[in-house]
Amino acid sequence: MPFLDRHKADKIGDALFKGVSFFFAVSVIVLSCLLFAVLLWEAIPALRAFGLRFLYTSAWDPVRSVFGALPAIYGTVVSSIIAVVIAVPISLGIAIFLTELSPAWLCGPAGMAIELLAAIPSIIYGMWGLFVFAPLLASRVEPFIIERLGFIPIFRGAPLGIGMLPAGFILAIMIIPFISSVARDVFRMTPPMLKESGYAVGATRWEVIRRIVMPFTKSGLFGAVILGLGRALGETMAVTFLIGNSYGMSAGLLNPATSISATLANEFTEAVDAVHISSLVALGLILFVITFIVLAGAKLLIKRFSLAGGGRA
């Protein structure tokens, strides 16, 4: 009898434990659906008022209650692209260094240093950028750029030290660790046999990397880049400090601009009008959807790479 009782208790315990862990697992899906639903619900007044025009008009006029998301989307996308353009070659270099060049004793510390860059909170980057980096740009770098490269429209403007380019640069520093650590992992998955056959026919190290490792890891690398892009798109604090918070679009990358996240950080607790608040939530919704798609893409690419036999081959 006691045996049976224990058996029963165990069964209940099992069911309970499985049920609870199931509940929390499902809660992730519920949570993200809820997140989407709540944002959509709160954004409805704005979407109803402006419809699709919200996406491609550029007014942000709380006085007349007319809102368009284009400048914020533009700023988010452009600053993130600047970040990716700067970060990708450097991250690849770092990944190559860590997998191919670094002596074994340096591999750990150097890898750790890069990962610590990822651990530093975003607000520290923002603050450092505003206090240290922006003044340096304003006094040394930007006047030089404007003088020498000012004939190209994107390099015109006033040397403020804050704006699209500085924000993009800080974003680049922030996403380097993410891109380089994924790139390092996929590089490591290249079968040694492939590389050795390259060396066997007399290829240099760089040729092996360029002609064998990179083509082999292409989709994984692409996933890493997209992951970095996704990170940059959603980044808030550093951008808010450095982008200049000017709602408008300008071709000049030195000019102040805005991004979705910076607009939210500045205005969300302070908007008065219901349509204004709703428009801000709609911006949040757009950001959520864009990053969701981008990150999902990155995830799929990386997954396809590792399923396609990276590592196991």
Add this chain to the structure above:
Amino acid sequence: MRKISVICLLTILCLMPGYSAFAEALISGAGATFPYPLYSKRAYEYNRKTGLKLNYQSIGSGGGIQQIKSRTVDFGASDMPLADAVDAGLVQFPMAIGGVVPVVNLQGVHPGELRLTPDALAGIYLGKIVKWNDRKIAEANPGLKLPDDAITVVHRSDGSGTTWIFANYLDKVSAAWHEKAGVGTSVNWPVGVGGKGNEGVATFVKRIKNSIGYVEYVYAVQNKLTHARLRNRAGEFVEPSMDTFTAAAKGADWKGTKGFGVVLTDQPGKAAWPVSGATFILIPAEPKDCDNAKTALAFFDWAYKSGAEMARSLNYVPMPKDVYEVMEDAWASGVKCGGKPAWKR
């Protein structure tokens, strides 16, 4: 390892009640950054005197209005008089008068040296005047050497009563501004960099060469920014000061204005600072937490009666006795707790 972490956690948990011993009543307010130095100074002193914690966060007037409308704070603060205060179930009253001043970062120009006409100021903020040596600026400043450099305009990035006062002024003096931007706690800025709060604008003007911004006077004083003189309605170039703010408030009809929402921009009077304004407190007419409401009113009463000197030391004009008595009457008739007045004089 595990033991250590358990001990650590226990220590933290034991320390917490120790601090909460002096966690008495907490009143939370949010809004205008314009009076922030004043309110937080008063809250700091009041806390020392009574132990009451009045948490005032300067998030901008727009924020103050939104947060009190959604009742997430005990009181809101705004420099923009709320026209629909009564309809929103709020009681509105002024706490102090101050001035918004244009501040510049121009090498070799000292405080008060630069003179700006309403046209020049509106032109700069509309993006029509882009260089410091523009004729419209230079005409009023014959003795001043103005650089041939681009003007960097600094404005607020958040919803702001300071912006409202400033825009309200520009709207009155410039048809082009009325046409293009209008009046609001945040407007559709044609040009410029956005700083968060009066604090943020002051920071940017301090850092960016050849810039111009607008801040509440105390921020200009505390941060040693270079203010400009403005030409007022009487045609005089006046300096911002307690006297010129007081002069602007001279003709104010508090009793006769709905919700006491007096606007003090572009006032007549030779000495009047043209961009003056009162800053207001908003409290619910039927607060959900009556104890908090009563405590808050007691604080405002103390602020009216004993906080005048603090206001002057920070260059705000305190409300005169005859005005604040009117306000306290309004509390008595306007703020109700379960049907009974929350305030007795």
Add this chain to the structure above:
Amino acid sequence: MPNFLYTRRKITNYAALGASLLSAAFGVAFLVWILKDVLVMGAGALSPAFFTELPAPPGEAGGGLANAIGGTLLLTVIATAIGVPSGILAGTYLSEYGRGSRLASAVRFIADILVSAPSIVIGIFVYAIIVRPSGGFSAIAGAVALAIIMLPVVIRTAEEVLKLVPDATREAALALGAPHWKVTVFVVYRGAARGITTGVMLAVARVSGETAPLLFTSFNNSFWNWKLNEPVSTLTVAIFNYAMGPYDDWHAKAWGAAFLITAAVLFVTVTARLVVGRRHGG
């Protein structure tokens, strides 16, 4: 001619490898640069008052950020208390029950995306579901926002490390007649304890440096507060407000706060990686 070609290939090789060395140096240089500034400016701003006093009114020197230090601890502790158990349980489901199931891969997929999702959006979400309905900014709203950010991080690391426990161990315990849940709790968890601790520490480090979701939830407070239904000050929000402000004293305070938060985050991260996570390091 072949000799020339060989030289060119060699030069390209060295140039490319040199560039990769430079980029690694670039990354490390920025780390050192930022840390140096935070250390130098931050350490100069710290004083006993910084840890014990409340903020002074704006424009007045003195005071400290004691309330923000307390607030950050409070929020992190509550967020951990919510986020870690639920994350570990969800991770348990993925590793123990849901291997190969479609639901589990959906959870995994979504969790991976949420790890990198913009945290400011979580702030809006929590504002809409907690702050506004409950009628005020509150510590608990901030903690919930942080817990939501923590959840996917914990789930994924928990799953990974639980999977590392060999199936033979599970089978051995099951064969002794122990119920599945007891096997999971007493055998699998114990086997994965180190890894789970690492994951939890990294998740704690991640959320304690968050700012964006707190702006709309826990808000800010100029005084002490331990009440969960009142706004609370945190180091990160204090940095945001103070760094944006014009006063030199505020800037010093912001650097001090930056120093504290960076030191704490990096200490936890390094400890997690070096000491606890040595086994799966690399």
